[in-house]
Amino acid sequence: MPFSSLAAPLDVELRPDRPALLRVDSPPDAPAWAAEHREALRAMVTEHGALLVRGLGLRDADRTGAVFRRLAGELMPEREAFAPREDFGGGLYSATPWPANQPMCMHHELSYTLDVPGLMMFACPTAPEEGGATAVADAARVLEALPASLTERFEREGWLLTRSYNDEIGASLAESFGTEDRAEIERYCRENAIEFTWRADGSLHTTQRRSAVVRHPVTGRRCWFNQIAFLNEWTLAPEVREYLVDEYGADGLPFNTRYGDGSPIGEEVVELLNSTYEAHTRREPWQAGDLLLVDNIGTAHSREPFTGERQVLVGMAEPLRLADGRPTPEASAR
Numbered sequence: 043m044p045f046s047s048l049a050a051p052l053d054v055e056l057r058p059d060r061p062a063l064l065r066v067d068s069p070p071d072a073p074a075w076a077a078e079h080r081e082a083l084r085a086m087v088t089e090h091g092a093l094l095v096r097g098l099g100l101r102d103a104d105r106t107g108a109v110f111r112r113l114a115g116e117l118m119p120e121r122e123a124f125a126p127r128e129d130f131g132g133g134l135y136s137a138t139p140w141p142a143n144q145p146m147c148m149h150h151e152l153s154y155t156l157d158v159p160g161l162m163m164f165a166c167p168t169a170p171e172e173g174g175a176t177a178v179a180d181a182a183r184v185l186e187a188l189p190a191s192l193t194e195r196f197e198r199e200g201w202l203l204t205r206s207y208n209d210e211i212g213a214s215l216a217e218s219f220g221t222e223d224r225a226e227i228e229r230y231c232r233e234n235a236i237e238f239t240w241r242a243d244g245s246l247h248t249t250q251r252r253s254a255v256v257r258h259p260v261t262g263r264r265c266w267f268n269q270i271a272f273l274n275e276w277t278l279a280p281e282v283r284e285y286l287v288d289e290y291g292a293d294g295l296p297f298n299t300r301y302g303d304g305s306p307i308g309e310e311v312v313e314l315l316n317s318t319y320e321a322h323t324r325r326e327p328w329q330a331g332d333l334l335l336v337d338n339i340g341t342a343h344s345r346e347p348f349t350g351e352r353q354v355l356v357g358m359a360e361p362l363r364l365a366d367g368r369p370t371p372e373a374s375a376r
Contacts, residue, residue: 052082054093060326061178061334062090066097073108080113083335087161088260091341092178094326095333100165106355107134109333110163114359121220121230122155123213124205124273124297130355137164137345137354144279146345148179148319149272151338151358154203154252156234156367160259160360162336162343166328167353174348176334177325178341181265185255187318188266192311196254199302200369201270204295207246211286212296215246235368247294251302253369258340259362265340271315274299274307302369319344328354339364 055063064086069075075098076083086093100106107130110117117133128136140146152158164176185193207215216222219230227246231238236250254268275283275298286295300306319342336343339362 052079054086059324061092061094061324063094066095068097068099072098072105073112076109077112087335087337091180092336096329098333099331100333101167101331103130103134103355106165107132110357114161118159118358118361123218126213126217133357135356137356143347145347147272147277147316148342148344149269150267150342153268154250157361157363159338159358160362162338163357164334165355166330166332168351169328169330170348170352171350172348173346174352175325175327175346177323177344177346178336179319179322181267181340181342182263183322184318185264185266200251201254201268201302202300203250203273205248205297206294253367256364256366267339270299271312273297274312276309276312
């Protein structure tokens with residue numbers, strides 16, 4: 043089957059509605075195989091945005107972690123998590139917990155942080171009975187498909203993420219910041235351009251403004267890079283949103299997104315973003331032992347509803363501080 047010179051000597055299958063697929067013949071030493079083919083694999087991820095490797099037999103955390111580190115070196119610890127993950131050590135985590143019957147819509151991992159992972163790695167020790175794909179979407183094509191009036195506003199203003207930490211829903215302060223010490227949390231917020239307020243009940247409220255459109259540091263493509271739809275109240279199931287608003291108030295939701303000037307984002311905009319993502323989604327059902335590599339800047343990913351047991355392990359690597367990660371007049375003029 044034809045393949046790009048970037049991918050030689052590995053042969054990748056290209057299909058319009060699915061991520062690029064590379065089949066391998068169960069190497070006896072998967073970490074050694076990953077190290078040997080690292081450069082070719084990384085080139086394929088840059089070229090295609092995502093690559094599914096089938097046949098490595100990643101059925102446990104130790105083997106998975108070893109493969110991840112051979113591919114990308116040191117893994118990133120997660121900061122500013124919005125939901126707690128199981129930590130397997132050394133930067134290897136479980137997938138973010140999310141109700142099995144609800145989709146986790148398209149997003150770029152930690153796109154609200156200043157230091158974002160350039161590479162996402164997923165492995166599937168246990169595949170679900172049905173559904174549960176980690177689907178992907180090309181961020182440059184999504185940007186091109188959205189109305190110019192909308193993307194120009196977001197490019198000019200950026201987007202706001204607001205968070206209200208509490209002890210009942212989402213990640214705790216320790217899980218998000220790695221500490222409960224107020225002085226350390228405040229130091230982190232100042233160093234990472236996060237505005238913060240301690241409320242009378244001792245809870246923390248934060249706001250951060252980030253760019254919605256960035257230029258890929260390798261390919262130069264302009265990418266729709268954010269979590270505007272994923273972390274917005276209108277993406278929540280209606281009954282969940284109603285409960286949270288009743289419980290915490292419209293300004294006390296665990297997380298929400300707004301236009302960069304602070305204006306609320308309407309339900310119709312969120313529906314448009316999610317439908318545009320869906321029109322550009324590529325999906326391949328997981329098989330046990332699969333490895334999925336995703337260029338986190340150029341490609342969004344999601345998690346689809348599923349039945350049965352599903353285990354996916356996650357590693358984040360190659361941290362980047364994007365030159366245009368925060369909206370500025372200069373960035374808006376590009």
